[in-house]
Amino acid sequence: MHFPASVDAPVRNDQAPWNKFNNKAYVAQNYLDLLPADAEILSKVGGYFSRHCSRHSENRSAGAGSPVLGIDMGAGGNLYPALAMLPWCGRITLFERAPENVEYLRKQCGQVDENWDAFWKVLGDEEGYRDLGSKWRVKFRDVARVKQGNLFKMGRRNWLGFRRAAGKYQIGTMFFVAESISTSLVEFQQAVDSFMSVLAPDAPFAAAFMEGSRGYDVGDEHFPACDVDQERVEKALAPYARELEMARLSDADHLVRPGHTGMILACGVRRSGK
Ligand SMILES: C[S@@+](CC[C@H](N)C(=O)[O-])C[C@H]1O[C@@H](n2cnc3c(N)ncnc32)[C@H](O)[C@@H]1O
Incomplete structure (x- = not known):
């Protein structure tokens, strides 16, 4: 007998219908127009x-003059985390x-759609972005490359005992991923672990999270999420991060996407060690 999956049933990352993730519906729902929350x-x-990279122009992390490697984990249909890293990168995965x-x-990566112009404009006047000016589209085409894969495998060791891509990236972003790919809090932490494992010591990062999410619909499919709050996010990131800056956005304007209670943004620097 077939029972339809309940919205609240536990769903692990491997069980969710990623092969049926309707990109057109997702982009139309979220990024065709710039929403105040994203701005x-x-x-x-x-x-x-911009502040971090102008302050750290003397060391080997992002901002030091030579272009660095960046990663946006679980990029989906969202280019703005990659745009935010663009001025300092020679390659963005x-x-x-x-x-x-x-x-x-x-x-x-061949030709950025016009809807992303409004997102770039938000960055426009800050140091780094200002220097790129109208050349941002060409730069994006030159540096952005797509890699298909499973983030849970990135942190795993290969047969020689080395972690794949460990410490490879000097700047990184992960937006609405760790809490939005499974109902499991264990997988939430593992996704954070994977992201942190690929960042080099001193890499600046930004990560965004839906707060209190019960999952979300894209086209005809339902996707899992786990319910996190600021305290849980901070606890997950703290062992890996220094200079952590947390922000919570919960105004009515930020609740345009149904099924959650707010958004959490964490910016910080990857600490060495863990
Ligand atoms: C809620 S969407 C967020 C997308 C985008 N970062 C954004 O800000 O809109 C979650 C994304 O994680 C991707 N994803 C799910 N499981 C993944 C996995 N194991 N490895 C890599 N990406 C995964 C999904 O395909 C989807 O694009």
């Missing part, structure tokens, strides 16, 4: 990266699992 988050992230998102991202 606020992007402005905070842009300000953070858009890491993603779902086939339709991979196809969309590959197309964007």
Whole structure:
């Protein structure tokens, strides 16, 4: 007998229908127009990266003059985390699992759609972004590359005992991923662990989370999420991060996406050690 899956049933990452993730519906729902919540988050992230990179121009992390490697984990249909890293990167990996998102991202690497102009404008005047000016589209085409894969495998050791891609990236972002790919809090922490494992010591990062999410619909499919709050996010990141700056956005404007109670933004620097 077949029982339809309940919205509240536990769903692990491997059980969710990523092969049916409808990219067109997701982008139309979230990113065809710039929503106030995204404008606020992007402005905070842009300000953070810009300040960090201008302060640290003397060391080997992002901002030191020579271009660095960046990663956006679980990029999906969202280019703005990658845009926020663009001025300092010689290569940005858009890491993603779902086939339709991979196809969309590959197309964007050839020619960025016009809806992303409004997002770039938010970054416009800050140091770093200002210097790129109208050349941002060409730069994005030159540096962004898509890698299809499963983020849970990135932190695993290969047969020689080395972690794949460990410490490879000097700047990174992960937006609405760790809490939005499984109902399991264990997988939430593992996703944070994987993201942190690929960042080099001193790498600045930005990560955004839906607060209190019960899952979300894309097209005809339901996708799992786990219910996290600021305390849980901070606890998950703290062992890996220094100079952690947390922000919570919960105004009515930020609740345009149903099924959650707010958004949490964390910016910080990858500490060495763990
Ligand atoms: C809620 S969406 C967020 C997408 C995008 N970062 C954004 O800000 O809109 C979650 C993304 O994580 C991707 N994803 C799910 N499981 C993954 C995995 N194991 N490895 C890599 N990406 C995964 C999904 O395909 C989807 O694009």
